[in-house]
Amino acid sequence: MSSQPRLYRQIYDQISSQILSGEFAPGSRLPTERELSEHFGVSRPTIREAIIALEATNKVTVKAGAGVYVKKSTDLNAGINNEVSPFEVIEARVLLEGESAALAAKMITPSEKVELQAAFENLKKAGIDNTPASADADRKFHEVIARATHNRVLANQIHALWELQENLEHIKEAHTSVCDKQGAKRIDEHLVILNTIVEGDADGARTAMQRHFSNILEVMHAALEQQALEAAKLKGSQMRERFTIGLFSDSK
Structure with a gap:
């Protein structure tokens, strides 16, 4: 043979x-x-x-x-389409990035601590509004953590999730709306993540990252419920108008 x-x-x-x-x-x-x-x-x-x-x-x-x-990552994820929900992406991120933060707390080097601190300062400087600069700074912060794991496979998977989030329009819109509502709270959450990683607190870093994503999910659920409520109100209003016209319009 x-x-x-x-x-x-x-x-x-x-x-x-x-x-x-x-x-x-x-x-x-x-x-x-x-x-x-x-x-x-x-x-x-x-x-x-x-x-x-x-x-x-x-x-x-x-x-x-x-x-x-x-x-490209979007091509590698070609089987993932618009049927994927924002909740699935966030769930995947909390699973991967929670452990990424814990591992980074153990593996991060002094130079990477400086890089992570600088990434946080850039995020804070970009402000609480969800501008392109703020979104870029947010991604940079998370990618520094991913690299600090010194696990290239894990870092590559987290990179692919960011690509997915930014290239599927409905997921990007959902994430943008969440960031718009979080404001200063988002900065505070990143500060806790930064501090726990720099201090080498793996359990604390994991919890801080998971809590960050848990808050994102809460805002996303609330937004979805509000959309459903508004849609129901609109439908009810349209029905009321239709049948009011039908029953009480002046006859000619």
Whole structure:
């Protein structure tokens, strides 16, 4: 039996792992076929077969004359569409980012503590309004924590969730409305997260991050209930107007 299929599969697995870890970032161009051949110490036909397998499993896209590119997070999440609710995204974030905060509290380096403090100061400076600058600062704060875990797979998954949140319009709108309502409370919650991580308090960091997302969910639920109430009132008003016109309009 030929060992060639096993060999290309090994290369496929290694490149897949590098994509998942973020070593080959979403949207980036893979090294050339020749470079990959030299790097892995295999023939170019073997690399070609591995690339075909990567393309078939939706990990890369091959652009004629341009090279092989890692699919962006939104492409990697192509199976996730508008049927996904904002609640599902927040639930995924609290599960991943709660543990991310706990791990970061144990693993964060002195330079990363400085970076996290600077990210918080930028968030505070951007203000309590949900401006693009504030949204960018918020994301930066969370991504510093993700990197401080020193777990590239975990950091990459959190990055993918941010991409999902920002690229599915209904989820972006829901998150924006929540940030608009949280105001100064959002800054206070991030300060608690910052302090617990810097102090190395893993349990406290996990609780602070979970409480932050719990508050987001509470605001989101309240907004949903308000929307339902307003829709019901509007429907009732329309029904009242319709039947009032039908029963009491002047006859001609």
